[in-house]
Amino acid sequence: MSETYVSKEKLPGIVEQLMGTHRVFGPILKGQYHQFALLEESADLDLAFRNTRLSPKALFHPHSERMFEFTLEKGNPDAGILKEVPKDYRSRIVLGIRPCDAYAFKLDDRNFITDQFKDPWWVQRRESTTLVGLACNDPCSTCFCTSAGSGPFDTSSLDVLLVDLGEGYLLQAVTHKGEQLMGDLAGGESVPEHCTEQAAALKQSAEAQLGIQFNLDPVKQKSMVELFDAPFWEDVQFSCINCGTCTFLCPTCWCFDIQDEVYQSRGERIRIWDSCMFPLFTLHGAGHNPRDQKLKRVRQRFMHKLKYYPDKYADGIACVGCGRCVQHCPVNIDIRQVARLMAESCVCPV
Amino acid sequence: MNNPYLPYPVKIDSVVTETEDRNLKTFKLVFLNPDDEAGFNYTPGQFAELSIAGLGEIPIGIATSPTEKGYIMFTVNKVGKVTNHLHNMQAGEIMGVRGPLGNWYPWDVLEGKNVVIIGGGFAFTTLRSSIVYMLDSANRSRFGDITVVYGARSPGLLLYKEELAAWEQRDDINMHITVDGTDDPNWKYNIGFVPAITKEKAPSSENAYAIVCGPPIMIKFTLPVLTDLGFPAERIITSLEMRMKCGIGICGRCNIGTEYVCKDGPVFTLEQLSRLPNEY
Incomplete structure (x- = not known):
C-alpha cells in the first residue's frame, strides 16, 4: 500500500481540499475536552489531543436518532402510520480517530450487521465513511489497547493511518478506499528518507510502553455460570454508584432504548443510548426485574464485555482498551482489575 | 434498504375481552397491505412487536396459527403504558405490527413425537397457536399423542374458553383443564394447581417432548414433576420473557x-438454560 508525507504547515490545505469533496469530522476542542464534530473550517481541527472524552461512536450510532415520524391528525389517512425520515448519507471522512476507537466499530459491526437483520442507519453510515486514523505515539497511563486486541498503530479498522513524525505526518493507505482518497490528494510529498523507519520505531516504543496488562485466556476455559456465580462480584460492585458514565463513554456500549415523542399532532420514534447500569433497563411491564440489584447490573456489564461477547463470537472482547471508563469512573473502578479477577481468581470454594 | 424497525400498518378487526377481570383482551389484526401479510411468515412460538404511534412497542406472542x-x-x-392504551382501542383503528420475531418451538424435532403442552394463566397464547397448528388436518398426522394441561386461578380467567370446550370434544387431543379453585357447582373439569394435575394425569415421557409456559412459580413446581415422569432437560421446552425493545438482537436489552x-x-430447552446465567 502506498505512503505519502504531509508537512504540518500543508495540512490545513489538505483538510480544506477534503472538505470540498466530503463532510469532514475531526477532534475539536470544545471547552475543556476534545470531541468529534463536523469541521466548519480547517483551523478547527486539533490533532494535538490525547483522545476525546466521549468516544466517536455517536458518528455512527447517535446519542438520539430519529427513526420514524408520524402524524396523529384526526382524519388524516396516514394517521398512526410510521414513515421513514430522510438521512444524510453523503460521503464523509473521520479524521484523527484513534486506532482503538476505529477497532470498536468493527466489534460493534457484529452486533449491528447480522445475517438476519441489518441496522440500516449503522450500515449506511459505515458505508459512507472513510476512517483516517491517527496513531498513538504516547499512550495514556489508562490505555490498554494492546491487551484488548488492538494497538496504538492498529490499522485493522482504518482506511488510512496518520503517524505524527514531529514536522509532518506519514500517511499510509490501508484499504482500497484509503488508497483512493490518498490518490485524489494534491499536496502530498514523496516520503522523506527514514520516515518509514521512524514510524516503525514509534510504534515499537508505544507498544512497549503499553505492555500486556492482563491475559483473558483463562476466562475462555471457565463456564459462563461459573464466572457468573463467582464471589468477587461482591467486591467489584461495592463502590459502584450505577451512574452509567462508563457505558456512556464506552465505544463498544451500543445498547439503546426506543421511545416515542409527541408534540401536538406530530410525533417521532427515536432511539437513544441506554445503559445496563440502570434498573429500568430490564424492568418488566408486570413488575418483575431480573437485574434488580446493583451487583447484577455491574456483573452484567463486565460479563458482557469480557465473557459473553467473546463466547458469542468466538473472537475478541467487547472492549478496545481506550481507558475512558477507567479515567472517568467517579469511584475508580478499573476494568483491567476486573479482567484480572475474572482470569486469575480461584472461584472454587477454598 | 429494508428497515427491520419499521412496523407494518394493520387495522384492528375485532377486540374480545377474554377474562372476567377484564385484564386480558384478544386483538384480531388485519394487514392494510396484502404484500405485508404475504411477508409475515411465522411459525408457532414466535412473537411480534405491537406498535402504537406515540406510545411505543410491546413484544407479544402470536396467538394465531399460520x-x-x-x-x-x-x-x-x-x-403498562402501551397495553393500557391498546385496551382502549376499538375495531377499525390503525396500529402497527413488526415481525415475526424470535425463534419457535422446534416443529421439525417434534415431528413423530408425542407432545405434552403445559400452560398456566395468560401464557397460553403461543400454546394456543401450537395446538391449532398441530390439530390442523394437514398437520395432525405429523405428531403423536397431544396432551394439554392448562390451568388458571379461576374458570373466568381461562383464555379461549370456546375453543377449550371444542378441543375437549375431540378424541385426538387429551385436554386437562384445571383451576386453582372455584365455587361454581357446574364446573366439570379439574380443580388443582397445574403441577399437581400434571402429576395426577402423568403424561408418559416416552417419545415425548414437553412445552411449558406459565408464571415462574408454576414452572418452578412443574419441572420436578416432569423430571420424575422421565423427561430429560433436552426435551423440556419453555419460552422466556424479557423486557425488549428492538426485537432483532441489536439493542442489547434482553441479553x-x-x-x-x-x-x-x-424458546429454549431446559438443557440450554442450564448453561446460561439464571437471570430472567
Missing part, C-alpha cells in the same frame, strides 16, 4: 449470557 389465514391475533395483558432472548430465543 394455518389461520387472513388475520393475526394477540392476547394482551393490561400492565442473557451469549443469547439475546428476542432473537436467539424466546
